[in-house]
Amino acid sequence: MENFHQYDVIVVGGGGAGLMAAMYASRTAKTAVISKLYPVRSHTGAAQGGIGAALGNLEEDRPEWHTFDTVKGSDYLGDQDAIEFMCNEAVQAVYDLEHMGLPFSRTADGRIAQRPFGGHTNNVTGKPVRRSCYAADRTGHMILQTLYQQCIKNQIVFYDEFQAMDVLIRDGKVAGVVAVELATGELHVFQAKAVVIATGGHGRMWEITSNAYAYTGDGAAIVARRGIPLEDMEFFQFHPTGIYKLGILITEAVRGEGGILFNGKGERFMEKYAPRIKDLASRDVVSRAMYLETRAGNDVNGQRFFYLDVTPETVNKYAELDGRTRPDGTPYRVTAEEIRSKIPDITDFCVTYLGIDPTREPIPVQPTAHYAMGGIPTNKFGEVVIDSQNTVLPGLYAAGEVACVSVHGANRLGTNSLVDLIVFGKHSGLRAAEYALGADFTPLPDDPTGYVREQIDRLRTGSGKERAAQIGRELRSTMFDLVGVFRTEEGLTQAMEKIQELRARFREVRVADSGKVFNMELMQTWELGNLLDLALVTTRSALERRESRGAHARDDFPARDDVNWLKHTLAWLEGDSVKLDYKPVVITRYQPKERTY
Amino acid sequence: MTTTTRPVKVKRTFEQTAWLWMRYSAFLLIPLAWGHMILQDVVVGVHNINADYAIQRIANLGWKIYDIFLLGFAFAHGMNGVRQVLRDYIRNPQTFQVVSIILLVVWFVITMMGAIALLAINQPLGG
């Protein structure tokens, strides 16, 4: 058969999680990476602020504190065994990255530099702790580059610009992946003993988003269509500081370096919502505070945005008020030069897109769709589990943003995604290789590309009455308005109807370009289909969860309800409907408490 | 400063030498080429030059040495420049080798012609 390949392990996705998995899997198994983008284009490269690990290079810190902060940040929905595992592994993972050559920013004595980040605290004093290891404000870029470099060194096999469209499962076991080679339009079948899905998130279904165009949830949608449930999809993080209208992220590190949020009246409004750590409260808290301020008419000019101010005057003034000190005990004071050197890329974004210098003027910001806590359910080894009993589907693995381990629960702490990628990317790769060593190839189904061809044919033969671009627009505004920072029964119901309408209209779409070579129209229309599937799952899961927890804030159920809702949602996509089930949260050491900052 | 200087062993390659040659010869060419040009083209001018003038000049030992230097440096600099330019556009290594050899021959022949003329003329005609 032409276009047929056989590998022990196939990794789908060349971002942080995928490259990590490939590197470790390839040590013992014949491995290849399929990626729809050149790996260095992956969204991991956009991550700015840092990677959290309790190295304690600047002040006392411990993995236990990191664990507790993460549990608390997750609003107690995170699985504590997995969180503990991740936070313990994080320390070595960061050293590993350094050994691979990652150019971390450094402390004066040559160690990896660390900065404070939202929700990361010294558990004794409750004050922010310097835990985020960073390389200026391009930590993700450096992680992605470093991992890609190591993959080159280790001669990992890449299928660049191959877009996976289906996972083959037979007799309850993974058999392989079907992907289209973008350059030729040919379908390729990759038979594999183990498949690691690492395709990243799906934040492109919201209008204002920090996410890349490529973030269309392909991996999650592919497995969902193959009968695998998705976990906790109602939890999607809105980052409080996206550039107004554009959604481009302004990292939390800006607040870590002393930036302050102001409302339209010039008040530092976070004092009201998080009296102890104020501007460095966890993201869901800040985004909600902004929403509430907007409702109270305190946004700037009634235009639903706020100011993030990192001018040295403001930083120094509030650092003095807060009594902030440097590690050596001297008062924390900064100059414009220092700020620019700590956040060069952010400065560049502001100059390029807003025409302002952030060390002179405040930055207009608003919440922006940012991160999927939910995704393909896995255990802490990256094995995909497919029901409330955590039954493993042999040979299928997931890691990175597409997976839900769940270490982020209802709300992810800043810097924890990069930790997640590195730790679970590595372990899923190791596990997949180990599994492949003891397993045989599962025979391929009779017509392995049949399902994919059917999907493509449908896109090519629709009536053409509807236009994909219009459906995409309506989807994004619906999701942003009704399934955004705050949700209500009424809004979610309305959103469900709208999504069903859009799904029906999507069947009338026809792709005009009939070519094979780089038919981007075809692929992007297919991606819209993925978003429509995931939007349905997200909205339905959100509608059912009648409580407020982490990123899921219900106006009509403002309180967290541990009695009824301390559990993970599992959602199966069944045609145009969604079947739900729930599974318990793993709680080891930390009993749920009220969450205040 | 803690930046540490590390020694490295790098082979000399022809391209490197050629690159250096272009630059170092450049410094010499300023007085040589410009001097020659300013004198002959601007100050004296082509209308005041004839065979006698040329021979008289070449016969002078100072000018002879000057001209030999000029010939050696300017033409070698220039021909290597031509070689570098052509190397940019000729993809096939064999073709380029052939071209290089042709250039070398052209360089050699022309330089020899110049050199012979310079060395052979020792006194003004009829003088």
Added chain:
Amino acid sequence: MQVKLRVFRFDPEKDQKPRYDTFIMNVDPNDRVLDLLEYVKADFDPSLALRRSCAHGVCGSDAMRVNGRNYLACKVLVKNLNADTITVEPLLGLRVIKDLIVDMGPFFENYRSVLPYLINDEPLPADGKERLQTPEQQMRFEETTKCILCAACTTSCPSFWADDRYVGPAAIVNAHRFIFDSRDRGAEKRLNILNEQIGVWRCRTAFNCTEACPRDIHITQAIAEVKKAIITGKVE
């Protein structure tokens, strides 16, 4: 404001020769050129093919020629161009596959040829922690770590247009990133590679690369530092 957008089009399955499509549209001066291309796809002609992902200048997907000069389409705003007619063309020096998509193969091959990864076989620190590096040592090469491999530099270089075996500025930038990293031990190998025919000597300081780099890397300077290291036999 109204602009006339001229877009290079080429469909290998249909066209013998490329053509330019013109779209008249109303845009905001703050729109990115990438936004304009997305409007074309949404409202005029969905078959337009280009690469893009992050939309804010960090992934390196959408380098292309805009009004004759290389940019990331997502990092150049309409108002920056000071023109009512905006012409968008694919990168020069790489084979055009379709519309604005070029074959990045030679570019990545050149990148790989300079051993762009940390080389250090010495034992790790006994405590398993990080290798130490002072802030000064880190700053020595920080600039060249910013590269996103967008190819805007290499495809603006006249020496690369002439011969795509010239490793090109992007590869040299990435070699520089390791050569000057105090933790690396592979400088000698890389410098010897760059000392060859297809290496740094092909750089004629034409400077288009530095002008084009969306990450503001001082590329020509980095190349000059590499040349200097080769000549002096010292990495400083």
Added chain:
Amino acid sequence: MSSMKTTLEGYASYRGREGHWSFLLHRITGLGVVLFLAIHIVDTSFVYFAPKLYDEVLNVYRSTLFGLGEIALVFCLFFHGVNGLRIAYLDLFAPQNWTIEKTRRSTYIALIVTLVLWLPSAGIMLYKLLYHNYGLFGG
């Protein structure tokens, strides 16, 4: 696929800035000078090999067309020299100055220096040309 066509297209259409045009000019002037120099060495050697021919060649050089060419040649050698000096200096002694601002500035300075050297020279040469070939200025 890089080729002569791409190169020419690039030269013609790429909107490079100071660095790009000074590279082009340096190359063109270098090639121009080397072409002239090759001829010039040969013709000068005629003084020895074929003195008669030498005078004939000089006559050709005295024509107006060649006179104007000579003025251009002087420009070429001045520009090539000044710019070459700039390149050689930066490459060998001040590589840290290969930055956008400094390169732009040094290119303009090179151009100005070239003009300062060339304009008076061109004036003198033009004067002589008009004097000898057209009998102006009492010639």
